[in-house]
Amino acid sequence: MTGSGSSVFSPGEPRVTGSDRHLLCRLLDSLGKPPVRVALWSGEVVCDSPDAVATVRIRDRRTLWGLLVNPNLVFGDAYAAGRIEVDGDLLTCLEAIFEVMPLQTDSAWYTRLIHRVAHHRANTLTGSRANIHQHYYIGNDFYRLWLDDELAYTCAYYTSPDETLENAQLEKMRHVCRKLQLKPGERVVEAGCGWGALARYMARHYGVKVRAYNISEQQIRYARERAKAEGLEDSVEYIEDDYRNITGHYDAFVSIGMLEHVGSENYQTLGRVVDGCLTRNGRGLIHSVGRSRPEPMGDWIENRIFPGSYVPALSEMLQVVEPWGFSVLDVENLRLHYALTLLHWLERFDAARDQISGMYDDRFIRAWRLYLAGCSASFATGWLQLFQVLFAHPRNNNLPWTRAHLYMT
């Protein structure tokens, strides 16, 4: 049960007891006995694994006991604070853990209780603004360091796994436009446009008029400047407003990576907006992180990274379209594409480490690396999915006969 002790004793920490070791072993059992070595604050390795891919160091007793109460939140916070460290590659370590963790989270009653009472930030009109502000206030300069040139902050589409991130983001936009069958002169509305890359792409390559909504003032400002610089200001209109305030009639509705911020309590509202703005031959596409079954969010991601977020199962996503009678035409799962996108982001983040260190403290950087690596590992091991759902009015027969057109070069 106990491995070779070392002399790395955290100063001020009490001696490791039998209860500490017992609790750690129970924790590792409940995680499916991942192939990682765990060292406690004394340096003592508990429950060593012969095929360990990394060593996780727990620096104090408070962290160990906290992991038992709320493993998800405490691991994230302690890792960010340096009270948990990983010797070895963080992504490899997380993939090894996620690969064996039981996919059905049958968490203890106190964990579920803690999750329930944890501060859920409601997605009212002002709540959404605060939630989005928390993640994107960080500023364009930060994201520019590790996103692609177009600042696409959503899953890319790699026609092959060795494609570059830059190309894969362009391919994603092309894939979406082909699915939507955009035709010159059509009107498109985009809900949650980020820094506006897709809107510009649609206008430039498909000759459509786009109105793109976003509640992040910084992103909208960037998007407007860039559209102007690229001579697209007549065909793309960026509107700083909530998706609930969309007006007008459109031939296509598109939303890439916004649904995660909408909250399941608002899916019917979003559906009503889509129903109200799409013409009879209109098409819609919603692209969102998903799950293989309905499940609560991880506390750390929900509280520290994306407040107010919720990741739906496909059946839950359909609550946006089914009540309005839209016909689902196509669902594609791009899970492995998001694992690769996140890996590329993490590599670029690490490459820009010096610049980022000049802007943010170590806790921020550790938290951000954990978020990127943790999400990549989650997509790679089936904890997260990425669904693109294409839909249309059920009586729209003006549809391509097969999906072969998506794959023509």
Add this chain to the structure above:
Amino acid sequence: MTGSGSSVFSPGEPRVTGSDRHLLCRLLDSLGKPPVRVALWSGEVVCDSPDAVATVRIRDRRTLWGLLVNPNLVFGDAYAAGRIEVDGDLLTCLEAIFEVMPLQTDSAWYTRLIHRVAHHRANTLTGSRANIHQHYYIGNDFYRLWLDDELAYTCAYYTSPDETLENAQLEKMRHVCRKLQLKPGERVVEAGCGWGALARYMARHYGVKVRAYNISEQQIRYARERAKAEGLEDSVEYIEDDYRNITGHYDAFVSIGMLEHVGSENYQTLGRVVDGCLTRNGRGLIHSVGRSRPEPMGDWIENRIFPGSYVPALSEMLQVVEPWGFSVLDVENLRLHYALTLLHWLERFDAARDQISGMYDDRFIRAWRLYLAGCSASFATGWLQLFQVLFAHPRNNNLPWTRAHLYMT
């Protein structure tokens, strides 16, 4: 409101009254004022439409009043009995009606009540056998007259709309096999195999071993004979049993057009069977008629054509896969392909009319034509959908990188 009267008076029927006319107009209003002419038993045309595509003749007052209580069941029964007739093309007439009918069935309370108390045939192990017997007892000779050579009695896949039915059924099987990524030597289980065409195709073209289940004794007998004649008896095993009794472990699970007979109350049971029989790298495909939102069955189809059947919305289909944590990889809607398949069946049915007349009475033939034309019109006008749902274990990463392989020639 009233058109030109004619002298075609049904003998014995009472004179048409103002109430009759009023009720008919109300009925047509509730149907969205379809562009059809309706003539009553006197020959009098009520609510004539300038762009009428056909004339519907209602032969007696009982039928008219019955239509108000349960339009779906009474139309079907009365058409089969010749108490309703259509002058003009039946399919064109039904498409014109379905095209304008409000898609949200907001039926009257008494209609919903009648639907609830209508005899629903439970899909217990013996109930399913009786239900399936009722539709398929008709016999192989009948189906051979108007299905393709392989006797595929499910939606075909047309790579282009001018493809023949024979080819499109082969293309459907190829499309399914490509989605499932079958490899030589793999084991496949099929739930609800009909006359066994897909099982033979998989064994012949993909070198897999297939166990195919079906509770129709006639179909199983035909399938076995044909596999033997084609030298496939070593690779295909047809089992006369219920999907609930599937045993063994398989690399792929496939079910084409069985889910409609399963009943939503058994979706979790079906999911448990799939979960129990698929290996860790296993893939599954379920192909089923669907709807754009959850909705009760039409009484006529449910009671006269497919007892015990239920057509699910996509969110309901997902109840087969989500509780077991399967990851949905791909959903494709082939609605227009089924409209075309059914049109081809109807054309062949009509071409074989003389032979069928020698086997069945006029009521049977009229009911069957209404079923084929009605379903084709339903798919063409968005009342019905056809979903192919591909799924896999959430940790199966042995997946094609994109769907381009489905479209290589």
